[in-house]
Amino acid sequence: MSQSEGAVGTYKKWDFDARMEVEKQDRRKVPKGVLSLLAFSPERAITLLYVLLALAFVLFTTLAIVNLQRVSAAWEALEQARTRSENSHATAWHNLSEVQHALDQQLSAELEVIHSRLLNVSREVENARWKMTQCKAGCGKELSDRVRVLEERDTLEPVLRQLAEVKQEQSRASALLDAALEGTRNLSEILCTSCPAGWQQFAKTCYFFSDTTKPWPSAADFCAGFNAHLAVIDSEQENKFLANHIMGNRVFWLGLTDAHKEGDWQWVDGRSLSLTFWNSGEPNNVGHHGEDCVTIYSSGHWNDATCSNSEAWICERSC
Template identity: 70%
Template sequence: MPKGKGSSMSEGEAAAGAYERWDLVEGMESEKREQRKARKGAVPSLLTLSPERAITLLYVLLALTFVLFMALTIVTLQRVSAMWEALEQARMRSENSHTTARHNLSEAQDTLDEQLSVELKVMRGRLQNVSQEVERVWWKVAECQRECGKELADRLRVLEERDVLEPVLQQLAEARQEQSRVAALLDKALQETHNLSEIFCTRCPSGWQQFDRTCYFFSSTTKPWLAAKEFCTNFSAHLAIVDSQQENKFLANHVMENQKFWLGLTDRYREGDWQWTDGRSLSLPFWNNGEPNNVGSHGEDCATIYSNGRWNDVPCFQAEPWICERSC
């Protein structure tokens, strides 16, 4: 094949390939333009809908929106209801636990009070036995002092009457020293016996009740608060002062049903400032519900105790029974 002819065919084939690629690119560009036109024409096609169809389509969209809103609302309400039920159950469990705790605490306190009451009775019996024994010892010591003192005095008198020499005088001096020493020991023993009697005090005046080394008098007549206070003072006592729950319970147990007794508690000097007769401020109250309320034109400035252990404020001029308190 000649050289010039082969070169001419190669150029023709290259040109034909270039035309084919150009046609392919042109076809792809044409398809893209058609697609863009189709998308742009979609919106105008909605605008070309009839008013009835557009309103219908709008109603459908609104209905779908409403259904979706209601579904979300129902789900939210269900969650809120579930959370509310859980909170209510937690509150009920908390109240039940608090009620159970208060009930258990009340039962434990009652049991402890009963145990303390039994133990106090046992201790009181033991203290009475100790007091009786101490009293017997005291009388024995006093009797010994009288007898020993009499015996030593007799010996000294006999020795003094004799006209003896120096050894006898020395014995006399030693006897006197022994007498002094025995007398001092007896005085010390008597003092210690007296101190023990005060420590183990188990005796109160006739008509008085004892509790925790203290004597209490529960009157059978009535007086105004100031007159009752003066009555206690005449017996080296004072109107009852409550220092513990056990003491308040003891006083309540001796108060007759449907009666109230004066306590040594008043706010007659300054309203609302409740103080005991010894000047101490009230720190452990046992007021009844709604008390003190200071009702009436004359006010209520003096405290009383009921048989249930609760207190009430009443006018000081009323005549009520009273409770005196003193050390035994």
């Protein structure tokens, strides 16, 4: 072997040893876990991946179930709060309705007492007016007799002065009696003294509440037969008075209709509608034949209904 070949062999051996040393150093730098993974076969790596995915799925499912339970608990708490709120609102509304009903009954009782007193006053006024009328006739005759007697005497100056004074007295007495009679007449017109049997009185108006039912046109004809008409409501007090005389779930026809023109509500006395007490969502004119006539509930609210329906009715007339 030549010297050059020996040198080449020595160089190759040195180069192999150097590479081995570098590989050892690289292995020292790589973590043991990576080496162990690199040492796995492909089948073991896939199995490990499936296990990791299964653990991730279980963890996600657990978190989802916990969140759903929390959401369900929060929703149940909200439902309980809403139920308590609705119960409180219903209780408050019921109590308010009872208080209003009690006040309405008390007001009706007080109105009845006032009406009774007014009737007594009216009777006393009528008696006083009759007595004054009798007095006017009697006193006038007495004064006329005195004037006639004086006129028949001699026309002396003192007698003439007395005659003039008697005539002035007669004039003053007549004027006072006329004024008193006019005052009693006006008071009698203000006070309602009587309503027909079976009719209820409110202010200067009499009302009839039927026990039977009829369609709206027939009910209007019935009222006309008593020189009356279906009820026309002019104030909130009148509406409450009518509602207080309605028992249970009954409804009564009022004298309000838009049969002549849809939406143009008018009372039977020709006046247009200005004050309303419609129920919620009314009037709605539902049904094939429409709803052109109006009823009133015991709550005082109104509803439009088909005029051919058979309902009770309320008539109204002056005292």
